[in-house]
Amino acid sequence: MKNINIVDTQILSDNWYTLKKVVFEMTGIDGATSILEREAYDRGNGATILLYNKENQTVVLTRQFRLPTFINGNDTGYLIECCAGLLDHDNAEDCIRRETEEETGFRIDQVEKVFEAYMSPGSVTELLCFFVAAYSSDMKLHDGGGLQEENEEIEVLELPFEKALNMMKCGEIRDGKTMMLLQYAQLAGLML
Structure with a gap:
């Protein structure tokens, strides 16, 4: 299982629903740590x-x-x-x-x-x-x-x-x- 730590979250759009840019640190199975960026669209469940x-x-x-x-x-x-x-x-x-x-x-x-x-x-x-x-x-x-x-x-x-x-x-x-x-x-x- 990979260890995840959220470093930063920016709201890119909050018009219809919410689009966020998330920067996170992920530690892989081999123990190596990477900094990644992804966007996630939150429209609710x-x-x-x-x-x-x-x-x-x-x-x-x-x-x-x-x-x-x-x-x-x-x-x-x-x-x-x-x-x-x-x-x-x-x-x-x-x-x-x-x-x-x-x-x-x-x-x-x-x-x-x-x-x-x-x-x-x-x-x-x-x-x-x-x-x-x-x-x-x-x-x-x-x-x-x-x-x-x-x-x-x-x-x-x-x-x-x-x-x-x-x-x-x-x-x-x-x-x-x-x-x-x-x-x-x-x-x-x-x-x-």
Whole structure:
């Protein structure tokens, strides 16, 4: 295990989220010490969920514009994803219930946490909590779509599970968290 000592931290940007430049001393296994600099983007931790209906063999996903994908070559900038959001000041379960209702229009009570993962640990501090929850049509309160005051324009998609798996295979679904939850659902037999 390497020994780490933070030497200096500078805030490079505190506009949308916080970008820090960190200088640290690291002692390697061989005992040699190095001074390194890295940048880390802190956007807070988050939660994501896959809504599934075993009886109908469907899942609820969303489609929304993601600027980083657009500037990285995604022609439209739109991604198909599982519902997700930042924790802000909530715990992960309260966050995902709130985000699910805002984005999809479904009010869910029972959620199951299945794992946690760092999504881009080379540069982003975010730890994401992954959930699954069963849904039914009687849980639908409104059309969803996100919050207007946050300029969210989210399209809600109810898709056959097999179609979602095929969309992942052919590249229509390219969001990491969504791919992980779809594969989890398949491996865990949620639709059986």
